[in-house]
Amino acid sequence: MHIGVDLDNTVLDATSSYLHFYNKVSGLSFTPEDVNDFYFYRLYGWDNTERERVYHRYGHDIHWNSSPFPSAVEVLQELFISHQISIITARPLLFRDVTIDWLKHNGIRYHNIAFTENKLQECIDSEISVLIDDAPHYAKEFADKNIPVILFEQPYNTSVNIDLVYRASNWLEVNRHIHDLEGSLR
Numbered sequence: 001m002h003i004g005v006d007l008d009n010t011v012l013d014a015t016s017s018y019l020h021f022y023n024k025v026s027g028l029s030f031t032p033e034d035v036n037d038f039y040f041y042r043l044y045g046w047d048n049t050e051r052e053r054v055y056h057r058y059g060h061d062i063h064w065n066s067s068p069f070p071s072a073v074e075v076l077q078e079l080f081i082s083h084q085i086s087i088i089t090a091r092p093l094l095f096r097d098v099t100i101d102w103l104k105h106n107g108i109r110y111h112n113i114a115f116t117e118n119k120l121q122e123c124i125d126s127e128i129s130v131l132i133d134d135a136p137h138y139a140k141e142f143a144d145k146n147i148p149v150i151l152f153e154q155p156y157n158t159s160v161n162i163d164l165v166y167r168a169s170n171w172l173e174v175n176r177h178i179h180d181l182e183g184s185l186r
């Protein structure tokens with residue numbers, strides 16, 4: 001199978017790393033328990049321009065200091081042996097180098113990597129069989145086009161409950177869904 005894999009809050013804990021730097025910049029002290037919005041910069045009362053300014057300044061450190069979720073590395077290493085793995089991230093190209101260095105540093109191998117906010121088009125063009133992601137909007141978009149999504153559970157996606165969206169709260173569950181899908185997909 002050709003498997004698309006998101007990074008932030010799917011393979012790695014982006015929330016903790018973002019909060020660490022956003023708290024530092026703002027002097028506020030939010031914790032992961034406070035996050036219930038995919039666009040959690042809104043917690044800080046920032047508009048998108050302010051978020052961009054902070055992100056461009058601290059994005060490298062935010063991405064470099066994120067930790068992989070338990071078993072993510074091991075499961076991806078196993079999947080790499082018998083599947084095609086494409087990392088598909090909406091991170092801007094500005095953070096391409098730190099992203100590639102982080103993947104190498106953490107022992108995550110892959111066949112392709114794409115930096116795009118238009119994940120649907122990328123996945124259609126590269127004939128991806130399933131996407132692993134945490135974002136509610138991608139899950140809905142993909143399910144509409146009959147492409148299955150393994151939705152990595154986060155507080156802001158608990159209300160997504162639609163056909164072709166398979167929820168996983170950890171990487172062992174992701175692995176189980178992949179094995180189940182293998183039987184039913186091309």
Ligand SMILES: [Mg+2]
Pocket residue numbers: 006007008009010133134135
């Ligand atoms: Mg994500």
